[in-house]
Amino acid sequence: MYIDGSIAPRRMNYMTEDVVIKSDGSAVIKHTVDGTAFVGFIIVNSITKEELDALSERAEKEANGYVPPSNTTDHVPDPTVPTIITDTPAEDEEASVVTAQKKNTDKTVEEGNAQAVTVPAVVADVPVNAESALEEYLALGLIDGQEELSLKAFPEAQNFDTITDMLEKVIYQNPMILGVKQYAYNYKSLTLLLSYEDDRETIARKQQEIVAEAAHLVTTIFKADMPEEEKHLALYEYLNDNTVYDDAALEDAEKNEFKTVDPKFNDSFTTYGIMVKKVGVCASYASTYKMLSDLAGLESVVVTGDMNGVPHAWNKVKIGGSWVHIDATNNATNSGIPYLLYGSSDDTATALNFYLDEGYWLDHELDQFESTDNSRDYYVANGLEVDSASTFTSKVAERLKSGDDDLIVVRMTETLSDNEWKDSLITAFDQAAITDLSNVRIGSLGTYYMIQR
Template identity: 25%
Template sequence: MLKRIIFLVIVIVLLKPTYDFGSKLVSDVNVLLNENNINIQDATSEVLSNVSSTAKDTIVQTASTITAVDAKLPSSVETTEELAEAFYYHFSRWETDFEIRYDGSTTNIETIIETAVEEAANRDQYILGHLADRKIEFEYNQFGANIKVHQSYLTNAAQEEVVNEKVAAILATVDPASLTDFERVKFVNDYIVKNTEYSEETSASPHSAFAIVQENRGVCQGYALLALKMLQAFGVETKYVVGEVYTGGHAWNLVKVDGEWYHLDTTWNDPTPDRKNIVSYGYFLMNDEKMELDHSWIQSDYPSADSNKYAFMAQVDHAYEVDGMIYYSNVDDNNRLYRLDLNTGENTRLTDSRAQYIVGYSDWLYFSNYSHGGYLSKIKKDGTEESIIYKKEVNNLFVEDGSVYFNTDSGLKKIEL
């Protein structure tokens, strides 16, 4: 006599908390006459064909993929382990409807199926993070069972191919062998933050990595899953973490840098509302002690993060990195302009001026000077020869083709350097 049983498994989709990274420093000032001998050009209608690394990046599609699924469909499914292998085979191909024949004792068939599903899902955290509603029906007798599965995902096989292609294109812009673990993690954090706006308003699921790479929008789950995929492709050991913050469910990553585990929350490193190319490092390579101040998770499920080596990164805002140096607005010192030597750890204040939207060209740094009304200023990288070059509040600076571009209340402007 055959018995028929149906059960459902639902994967809860996470929501990103509303998080105010802090007040933006803005001074209300009167516009003064420009006393500098420079040429200010209106760039509002100019088409920027090749955006620099300080501006929003355009992802180029390629025909390559990151990894090939190495699962194999067992020819005979007779144990829980083989059943898990069969489930993983179908999950890894993003298949929605499939059947599995199980030949073996069915005394604890429900437990066998549940164990196999859990083992298959946990085999790949990227796939696990994209699993959605699941319906399983099975007919069985004492000798075996016919198992029918309907599995839905936050994405599909075609979309995942796009993710693979775009991630390959992103990582192809750098040489992983030339980067340290720290630099690899920073590259991924910076790329995701610069190219993503936190939003639930997406065509694809905002919880998927696909929405992030295709629409440049998404929520914490998408941020963390894309970070997982990019970092693993970079050779950085990474975990996908599911936990809680004050507004509810949340997702982020654990990463191993030089043998030590650290927390990385790319979502909370992305200021809201979106600040274009500005990257925060308030949740970059944090230890458990700091992270648990506003995040909670089942710590026994994940490796411990005890190192405080990179705690200094929390003070970094509006960062511009070049030649092993980070020039940044120091949130612990009233947003004054600092220089951090990544090789020696030496940290130097360059000026008493409060700086935001920092960019560089040749020997010079350019920034919005909020000690002087947000005016466009420049200073040499050694901290000398500081001056105001445009007496009007500016923001969202970037450099391209020998010019510095900036927004004003009258539109996009540029100065040739």
């Protein structure tokens, strides 16, 4: 059973190596649940050694993973490619070469400026996220599903690092770019070559479905007088209550080392998955969050990196002038932990094993998204983060006595050992005068500790 009351079958994986059967035949067995990040303990009243040996141990899974487009560019440009050279050589002969190259570049730029730019109709409904003419040109072309883009008008694109950095930023920050499979740059013709998972007609159809659903959701999720913080919370809770993680897509991506994925899972890696089909992986969650934020007038960017060593995408959002982390993927429905990373600083994200890479933005501009304010972190703001076993005991006992919560989640600043955790819970139950534990389940994920009643 999920926190919202819905039910789905999930396989339990029992970890039997360290289980001790007591003299009365009882035992405490640690377990995980497939498709969630939940770790818990089951108290068994009676079990034999043979029955214990029959339980199989399987690996814990977490909800993340994305497959980035592959880059097949030859990193070494043709030596005849026109290039602007700003340092004038000492020798007159070399200077004349520079002059010729500059003239050739000017001519090429002029030819590029004369080329028509196609503006897809869908951008009338969705903002294009771009901060330069080159970024806008790339975004329009990729949204339109074009397979060849001349970059003659942009001599700066002849630098491999520049075009790769900018292209990745454009792809991640524009939710209407769907299913870019490969890209390469032909230095000789100054052309960006692209391939997609779908043809242009299919891309356009999916984009229209995305726009229609997004327009509906904006009027459903957000109220006109909502402050920005409430809008972010409403969006997060909508995704928790109405979408689900695509475990099968993650398994397929893992099998292929996050390089390719079976075509039947393509939608789960784009905005179409979560926005329209209500199922997807982290890339789909992050791009959907980005698009709905854009339409609601909220500042948000997609960020990329890894979580516990697995490729992952989530968002940074700006609230009250400060950037904070929000991971809409690892919500209560998908991970078992509500608000696992919500309103958090960089330090808190790192402590939870979220590590950013540089793929989502231009490298030299990344510092602008630094997150230092942790006051809006869900667990900090709600007094659910504690720093010792004794304060953990007190907090759990307090929540148990109130009787208001079916699920109690407390975050420690450091991980408790199994024995510390169990002893603290026993004391908390005693302090709360709770003796019937038959319907109580306990579990943990990292420094998060959960009690379900």
